[in-house]
Amino acid sequence: MRRLLVALSRAYAFITIRGYKVWASYRTQVALNVVNWVIPLFIYYFMGVAFHLLKYTPDYLGFITVGIAFQGYFSSAITTLAGRIRNEELIGTLEYYIAAPLSPLSLMAYSSLWGLAINAVPTALTLAVGAALGVRFAVDPLSAAAVLALYIASSLGLNLIAGAVVLIVKQGNPVALFASVASNLLGGTVFPVSALPPWLRYVSYALPLTWGLDGLRAAMLSAAPIPAIAQYIAPLAALAAAYLGVGVALTRYAYYKIMREGTVAMY
Amino acid sequence: MSVIVEGVSKRFGRIMALEGVSLSARRGEAVALIGPNGAGKTTLLKLMAGILLPDEGSVLVNGYPAHTPKAKERVGFMTPQDRGVYWRVSALDNLVFFGALYGMTLREARRRAREVLEAVGLWERAHDRVASFSTGMMRRLELARALMHDPDVLLLDEPTSGIDIDAKAVILKRISELGRERLVVLASHDPAEVGIATRVIHLNKTIIAESKAPKLLKVLVKGDVSALDGRFKVRPTGEGEAVVELGVDQFDEFAAVYASLRGRIKAVDMEVVVAYAAGGNARLQWRREGRRWDL
Structure with a gap:
């Protein structure tokens, strides 16, 4: 019971104090963030109108709504953790994090919480705007939850990798930036992966986003039950296990490397 | 409660920071590490805090390797910079955050935060953003943070650097009181800080001399x-x-x-x-x- 209370208290501290209160103290940033959250959906909607895509492929709006909502969740969650670690280095709090009795993995996992929490807002906003623009959702909650859980697990794995890289290289977030940009191009966010040349398609299969978005579209737009989306769930589970495994190993390596080299306080 | 440093060496690239350092200290002692810049004082403190790993030798806190959570639970640490707190939230929020990091529940952290803020004379400013604090108040907040989880071992790196005489007196008085019931290790150049020590260790890569309190x-x-x-x-x-x-x-x-x-x-x-x-x-x-x- 006490362990649960302590874990909840830590989660509260990371999400509410370190996450929300610090974020909300930059008011201009908050306003710009909110605007940025839904702009992409309007861009693709009006592109669809301009090129008559909505007329010929009426499902396109649903396709891009789910794509943008969850692609943003994926890329933003990753950039948020990497940015967070970088910030702690610059503020000088990273030394105190490492002086605290937390394992490397706990430290990174708690630090990821804010990214996961805050990025749920634009996801929900995008889905709401999509619904207002005419998307008809037909949701199988169990399927959607299963895909989402695996999707978040794989995102967390990439989160850990991005955070570990920042710990080591003391630079922005190259992995996170790559994951963000590549996912836009390769993850099937605004066009189907089948439109890519065959050799590039194989690269996209290594991204959890590709399987996650297809699975979520099936679960949220066609109410597909779990057996019908097994083709997405299986590769997504394998990728989640792989990314989490690499992320955990790299986090431990980075943590002890900076403690050995004495670069914890360096930025 | 004790800190035992046994044959510790630490090198940063080609620079030897510490070589074959051994010492032990226990409850009730206030140990001052003195020595010129680059003598390895901060390195030794960071090794004790478990945020650095030794190349050779071992550092044990209460019998546990200093870098393990079991050891870190009982150690409070304070660095000399005006960094390490969140300027855009209140002093109280800062302490609750770090209290939670050290395994306190929110209720415990809020209660303890009040106690330590009162102890360092900052309770009236508990709800103010840290950005509005003077350097002296910042140092007192950092001391409060180091005390949040009621540590047995307090590691302080130049705890009163850059602050005025009044604030220095408040902080040193508090540290001096703490030293009676805990182990305090401080690295310092400041005679007032060294003055509260019960034991002085002169360090320059290795231990050059140990003495009783400065006279x-x-x-x-x-x-x-x-x-x-x-x-x-x-x-x-x-x-x-x-x-x-x-x-x-x-x-x-x-x-x-x-x-x-x-x-x-x-x-x-x-x-x-x-x-x-x-x-x-x-x-x-x-x-x-x-x-x-x-x-």
């Missing part, structure tokens, strides 16, 4: 020293300079008088004189080479 401070001053006569032992050396000798317990009083003279005298150098623990009547003199001492 005497010698301050070389310039200017009109007549105002100091009768209060302190003043010995003119010619050319408008004099050496003021005072016990370490007189440092705060001297600092207050010095400040009240508003530039009529200027401190230009200082020595801390201590007696070796082992070595009969031999004396160690630590001089702050070529560095002005500005109050």
Whole structure:
């Protein structure tokens, strides 16, 4: 019971104090963030109108709504953790994090919480705007939850990798930036992966986003039950296990490397 | 409760920071690490705090390797920079956050935060953003943070650097009180800080000497020293300079008088004189080479 209370208290501290209160103290940033959250959906909607895509492929709006909502969740969650670690280095709090009795993995996992929490807002906003623009959702909650859980697990794995890289290289977030940009191009966010040349398609299969978005579209737009989306769930589970495994190993390596080299306080 | 450092060496690239350092300290001691810049004082503190790993040797806190959570639970740590707290949230939020990091529930953290903020004289400002704090208040907040989880071992790196005399007196008084029930290890250049120690370790890559508490401070001053006569032992050396000798317990009083003279005298150098623990009547003199001492 006490362990649960302590874990909840830590989660509260990371999400509410370190996450929300610090974020909300930059008011201009908050306003710009909110605007940025839904702009992409309007861009693709009006592109669809301009090129008559909505007329010929009426499902396109649903396709891009789910794509943008969850692609943003994926890329933003990753950039948020990497940015967070970088910030702690610059503020000088990273030394105190490492002086605290937390394992490397706990430290990174708690630090990821804010990214996961805050990025749920634009996801929900995008889905709401999509619904207002005419998307008809037909949701199988169990399927959607299963895909989402695996999707978040794989995102967390990439989160850990991005955070570990920042710990080591003391630079922005190259992995996170790559994951963000590549996912836009390769993850099937605004066009189907089948439109890519065959050799590039194989690269996209290594991204959890590709399987996650297809699975979520099936679960949220066609109410597909779990057996019908097994083709997405299986590769997504394998990728989640792989990314989490690499992320955990790299986090431990980075943590002890900076403690050995004495670069914890360096930025 | 103890800290045991056994044969520790630490190198950063080609620079040897510490070589074969061994020491042990226990509850009730206030140990001051003194030595020139680059002597390895901060490195030793960070090894004890478990945020650095030794290349050779071991550092144990209460019997556990210093980098393990079991050891870290009982250690409070404070660095000399004005960094390490979140400026855009309140002092209270900062302490609750770090309390949670150390395994306290929110209720415990809020209660404890009030206690430590009162102890360092900051409770009235608990809900203010840290960005509005003076340097002295920031240092007191950092001390409060180090005390949040009621640690057995307190590691302080220049705890009163860059702050005014009043704030320094508050912090040193509190640290001195804490030293009676905990183990305090502090790295310092400041005679007032060293003055609260019960044991002094002179470090320069390795331990050069260990002594009991410092006995005497010698301050070389310039200017009109007549105002100091009768209060302190003043010995003119010619050319408008004099050496003021005072016990370490007189440092705060001297600092207050010095400040009240508003530039009529200027401190230009200082020595801390201590007696070796082992070595009969031999004396160690630590001089702050070529560095002005500005109050």
